[in-house]
Amino acid sequence: MTRFEAMLAQQGTCLDPDQKAAVYSDVNCIVSAGAGSGKTTVLSYRFLRLVLEGKATASEILTLTFTRKAAREMHQRIHRLLLSWKDDPVIAAQLAQFDQAPISTLDSFCSSIVRSSSVSYGIAQDFAIDDEQNLANARQCAMRLLDDEHRSEGAKLISTLYSPEDLIDSVLVPLLTQHYFLPQKVSEDAQRIIIEAVEKRYEQVKESFTSLLLRYSSLGDSSKTVQGVREDAVLLLDGIASSCGEEELFALLASPVGFRKKSGGKSEDLLFIKDTYDSYLEMRRLLCLALAVLNGREQLQSIVTFVQQLVEEYQMEKRKSGMLTFSDVSSLAVEILKENKALRKYFKQRFRYIMIDEFQDNNEQQKELLYLLAERLESEGEGIPKASDLEPDKLFFVGDEKQSIYRFRGSDVRVFKRLAGELTSVGGKSIELATNYRSEPALIEWFNTLFPSIMENNGEAYEASFSSLKTRGANEGITSTATILIKPYEDGERDEEEEEAKDSDAEAYSVACLIRKMLTCDDYLIPSPNGPRRPKASDIALLLRSTSNQLSFERAFRNQMIPYTVQSARSLMLEALASDFYAMLQLALYPEDLHAYATVLRSPFCKLSDASLAQVLDQQQLFSPPAGVGEEDELRLLSTQQFYRSLLQAMASESLSQLVFRLWYESGYYLSLTAHPEYQAYREHYTFFHRLAQKHEQAKHSVSQFVDYLRQNLAQNEKLDDLEVINEVEEGVQIMSIHKSKGLEFPIVIVANASSKGRAQKEKLSTFKGVALPHYLNQRFSVTATKTEVARHAGALFDEGEEQRLELAELKRLLYVALTRAETHLVVSGTFGKNNRALGEGKPADTLLLLMTRSLGLDISNPEFQDGLLTVGRIASISEGSLYQGEGESEQAFLKRLEAVQRWYETASPALEQKPLRYAVTSLVSHEEHSVAADLPLFASDELLMSLEQDLTASFGTFVHALCEQMVLKQELGDVRTCMPSELVKALGERELSIMIEDGLALAAAFIKSGWYQSEVEPYPVAAEVGFFSTTEHEGRKVVVEGSIDLLVDRPDHLLVIDFKTDRRRDAEVHRFQVETYMRAVKRIYQRPVKGCIVYLRDVETIEVWEGVDDDADTL
Structure with a gap:
């Protein structure tokens, strides 16, 4: 031994x-x-x-x-x-x-x-690792290259391919920080490597496509469908043979020519067409993608050169700053x-x-x-x-x-x-x-029946394989449970008499009620050194794939008086504490801010009564008690006034975190909240808020900068990145993401929001042949008779769905991690809606809940089932008020409080003449038509619109505007019906909708293809739907006007305002006031010369541009 x-x-x-x-x-x-x-x-x-x-x-x-x-x-x-x-x-x-x-x-x-x-x-030995500073450095490098007056062709091109709000933070910063690490460079041969791969792929697909067309051209069936396919094939073959080059061939294949619906007959030729038509569509799509890349060799090289320069500058900044x-x-x-x-x-x-x-x-x-x-x-x-x-x-x-x-x-x-x-x-x-010592044997045996089918695969390298787990001995007196709670999809109108809560709220309420039951009965006992016992709240973990619905669970837990802790501050900026602390700091900086003052008066800082609020707001001095105010309110005001003065003195010397500490403890805010058991959860919001102040303190931010940050983020249901706190003792249900739970274990695990599909990320970069690049193309081509796609980069030519397969494979592993955190009891909950049921033949399960229901063979429309330790139950709908109903005050106390303020509420105020103070610019435009208005070309859709009982001309205009903006911003059109106002879709049949789509696409495409657009708009950065506020005189009063500019083009020597019109008559003077109002606002906001024009989409060859406007308005 x-x-x-x-x-x-x-x-x-x-x-x-x-x-x-x-x-x-x-x-x-x-x-x-x-x-x-x-x-x-x-x-x-x-x-x-x-x-x-x-x-x-x-x-x-x-x-x-x-x-x-x-x-x-x-x-x-x-x-x-x-x-x-x-x-x-x-x-x-x-x-x-x-x-x-x-x-x-x-x-x-x-x-x-x-x-x-x-x-x-070239890096000093005392380098530091600072991801946040590197993000800032990457942003600065990108802005320098884009703002350079001698900027490269690549910089100019990329500015036209992305929207201004995406280009820096969603494209160039991720490109630098996630793809080009020291000492990596962009290959000098990047363009050649990409083009050679595309040329090889193009020849392969072209050969197969031509073979299929030859087969189509030889079909002998006399049916109309087969004849049409044969004619299309001959036309395409002739075009391929006679084309003078790649550009001409792209124009042919990218056109709507040669697209038909799938055949439905049973002859040999029709069945062949039916079996091969999807291949025809895919090969034609791939050829368009390849040709777009080959035609865009110069654009590709200009982007490669730009990225090489950008990476070089960014890495030089890393070496100089010593920040890696x-x-x-x-x-x-x-x-x-x-x-x-x-x-x-x-x-x-x-x-x-x-x-x-x-x-x-x-x-x-x-x-x-x-x-x-x-x-x-x-x-x-x-x-x-x-x-x-x-x-x-x-x-x-x-x-x-x-x-x-x-x-x-x-x-x-x-x-x-x-x-x-x-x-x-x-x-x-x-x-x-192979032995799991964490979970009870009954749970492990259930996992052994669940995961084999979920993780079944054909040996793909990216798939994980599951083999049966061995078990330890069971704990005496413990009966494990597995519960699945499902809210099925209900197609129909909601009950109008009592408005139903959102499905996510109903799920949260159901989970909260189950936890309350766990804490108060003996059905969910867990092991302990002294034998089985009831769980405490801290024995339970709520795991989420996405924290988007975290707020619903927090609200439900407070409703059921369940204590909890959170790992991510998702709801911080939605809660009262952040709003109250912001109001007090804002008031300290800007004592004249009445909104902040009123918020402080009604908050736990002061808790002033309704009756006294209006009187106090009329006082000149802050927190000064007016005559006749109640004794209790007077004491509250004087106490708050004393704290406010001490806060003003402290702001001169104390740090941000010290000021937040003062707001929480020395103001009485903490005591005010903890006096009520239902408010205990808010203590954690203070912890996160204090950590937020520390982060801003470390970044050397002043109080005013911190307040600015709070102002921009209040009421935003967004996760605050890297805002984590360490709790010495976990008190209450632990809410965290599944990723955060990895390596942890809990007696009871609840995997909630399991029907979430996660956040869809729009592709904005491409990595192909080891070269990461932004998009460098914007070539639109048809993929069906009515649907188009945009070629953006070479990677799309080789993408055979691998990214989706990788995501789905990881989803299975995520489910395994989530379920195996449980020691004794497991709950999974989720809701099914219109878009998360993966209906349709061959559609893979793309949520945690679907993976489970399919493996178990559950009917998601009728989720009620019992088998061994497994219980499947239905989540019931609840009224919207359910999450806000607590014990509250008694009816007698409420009536007494109401009586005390009754006379104040009943005092009549003098009637005010109510006139709007804010108008839309379009509502102030005179619609009087001038006799010189010229008729413009009519379309088939005009006759259709005029035949309808309801006037939907404006809705059609909205549709065409949306198409124009998407095309200008280089966005995927996809199904163009999603751009249509709902009233248009409801009023028209399938044939009429096709006419509308055809005419809408024709109007938008005419603008995009016009020589004026290509010379005056396309080469420059463009923003769409640019909103603004301005002031103007109306009916003898100064009023605020609100507008939204269709397109704002950033040209080198001026800004160009473009307003689209789908009117049937040209009458520029009718719309001139609107455009000139836009021009004044832009001139004031950007302090640059401005020009403006109206683009009548029915005649894009005649465009009059107006120059200069008088600066006689104030822009807000």
Whole structure:
């Protein structure tokens, strides 16, 4: 028996066979550790064995983790284990040097490598890692290049391809910060590499497409459909044969010619057309994409050159400022170890063993780093070593392919899966820890029936495979449960008598009621050292895929008096605390702000009564009690006045976080809230608000800058990034994202909002052949007779749905992580609506709830089912007031309070003549038609519109405006019906709608193809629907006018205002006031020369541009 085995026996530690095999492994090994299988135990006991058997000292074992929290826990676990054997002389010696044990995150370790050789890359050794500052630097570099008066052709082109609000923050900043890490550059051959790949693909598709057209042209059936397809094929074949070049061929294939509906007959030819028509459409689409890229060679090169310059400037800024990102450090570490063989040798000699936890969350680059460190001592090869070039016993990987859920951070499950094959092929081992010690056996057995079908695959590298889990012994007296709560889709009108709450609120209310039941009955007992007991709120975790509906659950928990804590401050800016604190700080900066003053008076800072509010607002001095005010209100005012004065003095010397502390504690706000049990949850909002103040304090922001930030974000239901707090003790239900829950476990887990499809991200960048670029094309082409698509980049030519498959594969893993957090009881809830049921043949499940219901064979329209531990129940609809009904005050107290203020409310105010103070610009325009108005061309839709009982001419104009704006802004049209006002869709049949669509597209396309648009608009940045407020004289009064400019073109020497009209007659003078009002507003706002024009879409060849306007209005 070895000393290690003797120690285990003496301690009474019993490792299961899988764990023992991993701990005793003395070859390169990859351990697949399922949820709750004891991977930390394996890592710590293997560390102990290596030390006890004299194979390495603590300082020679490099232990790497994915997060700082995991590194701390690993350090503590190993240290405690060594400490329990401190009497052993070998262990005592290692404990004395344990502070030198390299147990850290992979990022931290990479930093130490880079500091050893950073000077070689022009980076000071004292560099800092600051992702926020790098975002700011990236933004500044992008703005510099775009604003340069001598800006490149690429800068000009990219400014026309993206909207101004997207270009910097959604395109160029992500391009720099997520794709080009030091020392990466844009390949000099980028354009050639892309074009060669496109040319090869084009020839392949063209050959198959021509073959299909030849087959169509030879069809002999005499039916009208077959004849039409044959004629189309002959026309296209002739066009392909006679085309003079790529541009002419693109014009042919991009046109609506040659598109038909699928055939429905049963003849041999009709069946052939039916079977091949989807292939015809797809090949034609691919040819259009390829031709668009080939025709856009110059645009591609100009964008490549622009990105090369942008990356160079950004990386120069990194070197000058010494501010790097974690990704920079990881990339540099690999580059340094590849190039600096002496440094590589130092690290190879320093570490005898390397253990890596959670490796499924890493990628190819991080694997390369570890291979470089594990290269044989005598080897000094070029590049990345192969598995056969590694030390045979140095690497020990731990991970679980089923728990790889960080693809958005760059992790790649395929790397972990390939690793086992690489290592075992050269003598390594692959071991699976198959026993789940976390969850009750009944839950594990249920998982074993649920996940095989969910994770079934055909061996794809990006898919995780599930094998049955083994179980531990059950806890006595515990009966596990699995509950699924579903609100089915209800097609029909809601009850108008009592308005129903949103489905998300109904779900939250149902979950809150279930938690209340868990806390007060014996149906959901959990184990404890003293036997089964009822759960406390802190034993429950609410996990969300997306935090978009978090507010509904917070509101429902408050309604049911359930305490909770949150991991992300989703609702902070919607709650009273943020509004009240903003109002007090705003009042301190701007004492004349009556709105802020009124908010403070009614808030817990003062709690002034309704009766006194109006009187106090009339006083000159803030918080001055007027004559006749009640004694209680007078005391409140004087107390608040005293605090307000102390706040003004404190603002001169105290930090932001100190001021927020003062607002919470010294004003009485905290005591006012905690006096009511239902307000306990608001204490956490203060914690987040205080953390927010600390972040602004660290950024050197002043009070006024902080207040500006609050003003812009109040009432926004948005997640505040990187705003996290650490709670010493978790009190209440823990609300967090599924990603945040990874590595944690809870007696009861509720996976809520499981029907969420997540947030759809619009593609704004493309990575093709290893080159990340913005879009460089805007070529529209037809994909059916009525539907168009836009070619933007070469990557679309090769995209065969891989991105969607990767997302769906990760969704399965996300479900596995969520469910396996549960120890004893599990609840899953969600609601089905019109668009999240994945109806239609072959449509994959794209929500957590659908994955489960399909695996279990549940009827989502009738969700009531019971089988063993599983209960499926229906979420009932609730009234909107349900979430706001609490205990409140008694009816007698309410009537007494009402009587006290009755006379004040009943006092009549003198009647006021009510005239609007704000008008739409269009409502002030005279519609008197001039005799000189000229008729414009009519369309088929005009006759149709005139025949309708309801006048829908304006609705048709709105539709055409929307088409024009989407085309100008280079946006996908997709189904153009989504641009139509609902009243137009409802009033027309299918044939009439087709006429409207055809005419609308014709009007919009005429403008886009006009010579005036291509010379005066297309080369310049354009913004659409630019709103503004201005003042003007109307009926002897100064009033506010509100307008929205159709297009605002940013030309070098002036701004151009464009207003679209679909009128049937040209009468520019009727609309001149409207355009000139727009021009005045733009001139005041931008302080630049302005021109304006009306574009009559029925005649885009005659456009009169007006120059200059008198500056006689105030713009707000």
